[in-house]
Amino acid sequence: MAIPIDLRRDAAHSLQEQIYTQIRGLILNGRLATCARLPSSREMARDLGVSRNTVLHAYDRLKNEGYLDSQDNAGIFVSNAIPDQCLDYVADRRALRSFDREPPRRPDLRLEVTAPANVHLDRARARIDFWYGRFDRRNFPLNTWRRLINENLSRAGSNLSEYGAPAGCHELRKAVSSHLGTTRGMNAPADRIIITAGAQDGLNLVCRLLVQQGQKVAVENPCYGSAALLLKSYGAELCPVPVDHLGLRVENLAATHASLVYVTPSHQFPTGVTMPLERRHRLLDWAEKANSFVIEDDYDSDFRYDSPPLTALAGIDQYDRVIYVGSFSKSIGPGVRVGYLVLPEVLVQPALALKSLSSYGQPWLDQIVIADFIESGGYRNHLRKLRHRYHESRDALVAGLRKFFGPDADFSGDGCGMHILWRLPNGIKAADLVVAASKVDVGLYSFESVGAYEVGDSNLRKNSLVLGYSTLSPVEVTEGIGRVAAAVKSLAA
Numbered sequence: 166m167a168i169p170i171d172l173r174r175d176a177a178h179s180l181q182e183q184i185y186t187q188i189r190g191l192i193l194n195g196r197l198a199t200c201a202r203l204p205s206s207r208e209m210a211r212d213l214g215v216s217r218n219t220v221l222h223a224y225d226r227l228k229n230e231g232y233l234d235s236q237d238n239a240g241i242f243v244s245n246a247i248p249d250q251c252l253d254y255v256a257d258r259r260a261l262r263s264f265d266r267e268p269p270r271r272p273d274l275r276l277e278v279t280a281p282a283n284v285h286l287d288r289a290r291a292r293i294d295f296w297y298g299r300f301d302r303r304n305f306p307l308n309t310w311r312r313l314i315n316e317n318l319s320r321a322g323s324n325l326s327e328y329g330a331p332a333g334c335h336e337l338r339k340a341v342s343s344h345l346g347t348t349r350g351m352n353a354p355a356d357r358i359i360i361t362a363g364a365q366d367g368l369n370l371v372c373r374l375l376v377q378q379g380q381k382v383a384v385e386n387p388c389y390g391s392a393a394l395l396l397k398s399y400g401a402e403l404c405p406v407p408v409d410h411l412g413l414r415v416e417n418l419a420a421t422h423a424s425l426v427y428v429t430p431s432h433q434f435p436t437g438v439t440m441p442l443e444r445r446h447r448l449l450d451w452a453e454k455a456n457s458f459v460i461e462d463d464y465d466s467d468f469r470y471d472s473p474p475l476t477a478l479a480g481i482d483q484y485d486r487v488i489y490v491g492s493f494s495k496s497i498g499p500g501v502r503v504g505y506l507v508l509p510e511v512l513v514q515p516a517l518a519l520k521s522l523s524s525y526g527q528p529w530l531d532q533i534v535i536a537d538f539i540e541s542g543g544y545r546n547h548l549r550k551l552r553h554r555y556h557e558s559r560d561a562l563v564a565g566l567r568k569f570f571g572p573d574a575d576f577s578g579d580g581c582g583m584h585i586l587w588r589l590p591n592g593i594k595a596a597d598l599v600v601a602a603s604k605v606d607v608g609l610y611s612f613e614s615v616g617a618y619e620v621g622d623s624n625l626r627k628n629s630l631v632l633g634y635s636t637l638s639p640v641e642v643t644e645g646i647g648r649v650a651a652a653v654k655s656l657a658a
C-alpha cells in the first residue's frame with residue numbers, strides 16, 4: 166500500500182520528523198484506518214528515497230506513542246486503540262491539512278452568497294465613461310483632509326490608543342445630526358445615530374438585527390442589487406413590489422405580508438424617480454399597520470437640482486418606523502467608507518450591542534476629520550461645488566439626449582442624484598448599444614452591469630441604460646451622447 170507522503174528536503178523539519186507527522190496526520194484524519202497495514206520500512210524508504218533508518222526512527226516513535234503496532238513478523242499496522250489523548254494531540258494542523266487532498270466539507274451553509282455586480286476595482290474605463298454614481302477623485306478635498314488629519318493627530322490624546330464608543334465618535338454623530346436637520350428636515354438626535362463603514366455596513370447591521378431565515382422582506386422591483394443580495398444572504402424571502410413613475414407602488418405592499426421593506430424614495434435606484442409626499446405617507450401608514458420597519462436608503466440625495474432639498478421619509482415619520490441609511494460615498498468618496506444609521510428608538514440599544522460585537526466601532530481619525538469638515542462649514546461648500554458641477558453635467562446630458570433623440574427622449578431621474586435611467590429608442594437593444602458604444606470609446610452600462618436586481622423580465626432590462634454623469638464635464642457628456650447617437654444610427658441601419 167502506497168502512502169501519500171510528500172517530503173520537502175528544504176523544510177525546516179527533518180525527513181524523519183516529516184514522515185512521523187504526516188503518518189500521524191493520516192491516522193488522526195481517518196485516511197489510514199485502524200488495523201491498516203503500512204509498507205515495510207524497507208519499501209517505504211525505497212518509495213521515498215530516504216535511508217531505511219530514517220523510516221525506522223519515524224515508525225519507532227509512532228509505535229511508542231501508540232499509533233502503530235508491529236506484530237512480530239506479520240508487518241506494521243495502525244493501532245486499533247488510538248489512545249484518546251492522541252486524538253487531542255494534533256499539534257501540527259498544517260501537516261493534516263496539506264495531505265488531506267479532499268476539500269474540507271463545508272459546514273451547513275444556510276446562505277446563498279453572491280457578490281454584487283458593482284464591485285469594479287481596476288475596471289478598464291472608456292474615455293467617456295457613463296458609469297453611475299461615481300465620485301471623481303479630482304473632487305476629493307485633499308488639502309483640507311491633509312490639514313484636518315494633521316490637526317487631529319496633534320490633539321489625538323488617547324483617541325487612537327483606546328477604544329472609542331461603538332456608536333461612533335460623538336463629534337461626528339452631532340455633526341451628522343445637524344446636517345440631517347438642515348438638509349433633510351430630520352430630527353435625528355445624535356444618540357440615535359450609529360456611524361458605519363458606508364451604507365452597506367449600515368444595511369448589514371440592520372439585516373443582522375431584523376432579518377431571519379424565511380422572513381418576507383419587500384423590495385422595490387427593480388432595486389439596488391447590493392441590498393437585495395445582502396437581504397438574501399440573511400435568508401430573507403424577497404417580495405418584489407413594482408415601481409412606477411412615483412416609486413414603489415405602496416398599494417401592492419399589503420399582499421406581500423412583509424415585515425420589513427427596503428426603499429430608495431428620494432432617487433429610486435435605478436429608475437431615479439422620486440416618491441411624492443402623499444405616497445410617502447401611505448408607505449408609513451402601511452408600516453405602522455403591518456408592524457413593519459422601513460429601511461430608507463438615501464444614498465445620493467445631497468444633489469437635488471431643480472427644487473429645494475427634499476424632506477427624508479424619516480423626516481415625516483410620526484410612527485418611528487424608519488431606519489435611515491446615509492453615506493458619505495457619494496459626497497466625499499466611497500474609499501473613505503463612512504456612513505451612518507439613524508434608528509428608531511426601539512432599535513438603538515440592540516443595534517449598539519451588535520455594532521459592538523461586530524467591530525467595536527469605526528476608526529476615530531476618519532470620523533473626527535469628517536466631523537470637523539462638517540462643523541467648519543467646509544462640507545457645505547464642498548457639496549455646493551459638487552452640486553454645481555453635477556448640475557452642469559446633468560443639463561448637458563438632458564440637452565444632449567433631447568438634441569440627438571428628439572424632445573420625447575425618454576428618461577427619468579434627472580431631478581437629483583448622479584445618474585438617470587434612459588429608455589432607448591424603439592428597436593435598440595441595450596446589450597447591442599453597449600458593444601457599439603465601446604467601439605467608439607464610450608462606456609455605457611446596462612441594468613445588469615450596474616447591479617440592479619430585478620425579478621421578472623421587464624423591458625427596462627433589455628431596453629434601458631443607466632447613465633451616470635458625475636465624472637464627466639459638460640463637454641465630455643455632449644461629445645459622449647453624440648457618439649452614442651452615431652452608434653444608435655448604425656445599429657438602426
Ligand SMILES: Cc1ncc(COP(=O)(O)O)c(C=O)c1O
Nearest residue numbers: 363364365389434464492494499
Ligand atoms: C442605492 C445605493 N445605496 C447605497 C450606496 C452606497 O453604498 P456605500 O455607502 O456602502 O458605498 C450606493 C452606491 O452606489 C447605492 O447605489
